């Protein structure tokens with residue numbers, strides 16, 4: 001049998017040919033394939049069954065027109081997508097992203113990552129992702145509602161509580177989920193758990209808004225504890241100021257760490273005094289109600305500096321939590337983190353670090369926990385929301401939080417089990433191998449389908 005690097009080259013060249021121009025998808029697959037190839041070559045049954053080739057081809061992709069009317073009566077047209085990647089271990093599950101940058105490549109990378117992430121949670125969830133190249137920024141509530149209704153009018157025929165269960169992601173928060181679920185319910189005349197992230201009053205789970213950010217901090221705490229350390233007084237860089245970033249910052253503050261930064265696509269605020277609970281509450285109101293820009297923080301709190309067009313990574317700190325978007329830590333950012341002695345990076349966002357950045361961080365022995373492990377808390381609590389919907393009950397916030405913590409600890413254990421390279425835990429390898437084994441064995445059980 002060929003060696004791993006020859007096999008990887010051959011596999012990636014085929015994947016690039018089959019999926020031309022899909023840079024983000026290539027990047028996500030390569031990261032997984034690099035750590036899996038030696039494992040696959042050691043297990044001939046996976047190699048012979050072409051598991052990786054099959055797993056990188058989505059079950060199906062749905063692309064559709066979304067036509068809606070803006071407040072001035074102009075007709076607008078966007079493109080909607082749902083990538084149903086794999087329902088091997090459960091119904092398709094993954095968020096919807098509304099952002100002008102949405103493309104098939106981005107949704108395929110996200111859907112592919114989601115298969116592995118969902119497997120790690122131990123819940124019976126397959127992988128999918130969807131969205132549209134629609135920009136909710138600057139739109140009125142009624143425009144967003146009309147868009148969501150039109151989007152769901154098509155999507156509804158492809159989803160369902162046992163088929164495919166979308167949730168939120170960038171640009172899809174509580175408001176959008178309300179409009180999407182309202183339309184789903186109206187079209188189907190049924191109240192089922194076909195979407196997660198719902199408001200508590202109509203079937204949502206307590207702690208779902210908090211889950212991704214809190215889970216990311218729980219994961220960092222586990223990683224530090226494995227090295228005999230904790231979060232107390234650690235200075236932290238957080239990027240983003242949306243759902244994941246807000247609750248990541250909140251849990252860090254609660255656990256005694258100091259949050260120095262948050263950001264949006266305009267720039268970064270750096271507050272050397274630390275963002276405390278009151279300041280964070282102000283940010284939540286700014287972002288969630290007024291839908292304002294993070295620059296306003298520096299006007300409100302004179303202790304802070306606004307770094308226009310900049311990311312947080314050049315600021316000296318102990319820990320980094322990228323919670324905004326893909327490829328926001330590039331090689332130069334990684335070098336800055338390393339030269340400032342940052343000791344750990346825990347990814348709240350999906351694929352926020354480029355391959356070059358990951359290589360540099362790992363070579364410098366910076367603890368690096370990839371998104372598919374570190375941000376799995378969100379989909380895990382979505383899975384718990386589905387369970388509560390099926391059982392027609394609500395668990396208390398404490399109960400959901402305990403389950404979330406248990407799931408994150410379990411993911412950490414699996415990463416250590418499969419990624420322990422002696423003096424360094426390779427969380428990328430650990431997460432990929434642990435997630436893959438379960439999916440691959442299930443695919444073997446199904447035979448050739």
Ligand code: NDP
Pocket residue numbers: 168169170171172173212240241242243244245263264265266323324325326348349350375376378379
């Ligand atoms: P939100 O839309 O709530 O927030 C996104 C944040 O990232 C905003 O501050 C936004 O700034 C910033 N951002 C978006 N695009 C860019 C960009 N190109 N450059 C710089 N900043 C940018 O999204 P979420 O918090 O839900 O998601 C953040 C990340 O976490 C995504 O990678 C998502 O896939 C991932 N994730 C989310 C989960 C969830 O439960 N919500 C679960 C697991 C992963 P601006 O307002 O200026 O656009």
